[in-house]
Amino acid sequence: MENTELDEETTREVMFNFHNSLQRYIALNGMTAKSLAPQISDPTPSFEVQVKAICVTIGVPYRVFMGIEEGVVSGDQATRAWDGRIQNRQQRYVTPMLIDLVLQRLVDYGVLSPTAEPQGWTVEWPDITVPNEKDKADVAVKKTEAFAKYITGGVDTLIPPMEFLTLVCGLDDNVAEAIIDAAKEHIEGIEDDEEIVPGRLPVPEPLEVDGTGGADVKGAGGGNVKEE
Secondary structure (H helix, E strand, C coil): CCCCCCCHHHHHHHHHHHHHCCCCCCCCCCCCCCCCCCCCCCCHHHHHHHHHHHHHHHCCCHHHHHCCCCCCHHHHHHHHHHHHHHHHHHHHHHHHHHHHHHHHHHHHCCCCCCCCCCCCCCCCCCCCCCCCHHHHHHHHHHHHHHHHHHHHCCHHHCCCHHHHHHHHCCCCHHHHHHHHHHHHHHHHHHHHCCCCCCCCCCCCCCCEECCCCCEEEECCCCCEEEEC
16 A cells, blocks of 8 residues: 655644544554543632632621531531521611511501501511520430439549539529439439339249148239149
């Protein structure tokens, strides 16, 4: 097969067809073509910088703006700070600048009955800082672990129960006294009832043996079974 020299125009046409048509080959003469791997940079750093700039401008925490749930302390602090901003906006902007004005306009046009005093209404917002069921469960687990370590570690010799419940756990005096009284009653009830012992079965009553060689066995229902 004779070598066919490719001029500049033919090479240009071959390369054009390879890039812009369904032609999947390149015919070359005196040269070699190498495939270059595409250099695609990760856009995540640039994207995060732009998003964080938006968050700083509008005053919204990044994790709240992106909807990211992270179980870290900084995330909890950001959530509390955001809840505070929402409450501040509700009380200082939404209520006086929007709701009160709309209600007053409805009163002026007779849609709502006028009140005895100007703006004689109150606007109540739900408390957004109330912990959910998951938060309550987490707190309950941590408190239970703290109580267990307090008992098993013998810390009551250093900190009495009343001071531990009030000063360390932050309970009210009435609640702490109620817990201590209930615990005392529970312990006294266990000590008074000899049959209720954890891990021990009730001891059966002994057999009553008479002189004739028979035995009176008391049944569970209170009856006697006599063996001859």
